[in-house]
Amino acid sequence: VTDPDVEARRLASEALQEGDRTGWFERLYLAAEAGTATVPWDRGEPHRMLVEWAQRKGLDGAGRRGLVIGSGLGDDAELLAGAGYHTVAFDISPTAVRSARRRYPDSAVEFVVADLLDPPAEWTRAFDLVVESLTVQALPGDVRAEATVRWDGSSPRAARWWCTRPPGAATVTRVRVHPGR
Numbered sequence: 802v803t804d805p806d807v808e809a810r811r812l813a814s815e816a817l818q819e820g821d822r823t824g825w826f827e828r829l830y831l832a833a834e835a836g837t838a839t840v841p842w843d844r845g846e847p848h849r850m851l852v853e854w855a856q857r858k859g860l861d862g863a864g865r866r867g868l869v870i871g872s873g874l875g876d877d878a879e880l881l882a883g884a885g886y887h888t889v890a891f892d893i894s895p896t897a898v899r900s901a902r903r904r905y906p907d908s909a910v911e912f913v914v915a916d917l918l919d920p921p922a923e924w925t926r927a928f929d930l931v932v933e934s935l936t937v938q939a940l941p942g943d944v945r946a947e948a949t950v951r952w953d954g955s956s957p958r959a960a961r962w963w964c965t966r967p968p969g970a971a972t973v974t975r976v977r978v979h980p981g982r
């Protein structure tokens with residue numbers, strides 16, 4: 802297995818050269834499934850900042866709906882489900898969705914394939930909590946702006962957790978939390 806970051810960058814530049822702006826994610830998850838690459842952001846557990854925030858808030862999702870954007874291998878979605886949210890988690894990569902279901906075979910999470918730039922209409926204002934971690938920042942600049950406009954402020958009545966990292970920065974530097982209802 803090659804250096805995961807090097808392999809991810811190689812797959813990304815290959816897809817971008819072909820004009821495919823997000824296709825490298827699927828290629829990477831497929832390679833990881835085949836054992837020829839590893840997923841650099843696979844922590845095997847929810848993002849530390851999400852865990853800390855949930856603990857601080859005493860997160861209670863009973864009777865509420867949660868959405869995880871770019872859910873990858875499903876760890877953040879499991880945290881939401883564990884807190885009681887009826888959780889939908891989506892990723893553009895079918896292999897990521899399949900891998901998340903395999904990682905959490907008894908999960909109550911609804912893992913689905915969807916595109917954050919073209920989400921189903923019924924998701925509009927349908928969630929009490931929307932979690933995004935390290936996904937928008939991984940997109941090319943022009944798409945990133947479109948994604949931010951689409952999701953930031955899309956659910957004024959809901960709690961939103963938005964974790965982002967300016968491109969090139971080594972650590973997460975900005976977290977905006979909007980209190981829920």
Ligand SMILES: C[S@@+](CC[C@H](N)C(=O)[O-])C[C@H]1O[C@@H](n2cnc3c(N)ncnc32)[C@H](O)[C@@H]1O
Nearest residue numbers: 826842871873892893894916917934935936939
């Ligand atoms: C850098 S990874 C982060 C994964 C996960 N959120 C985490 O923190 O571990 C970005 C994820 O977003 C997904 N993704 C990329 N573009 C997407 C899009 N347009 N719609 C939905 N998911 C997307 C990728 O497949 C990948 O799983």
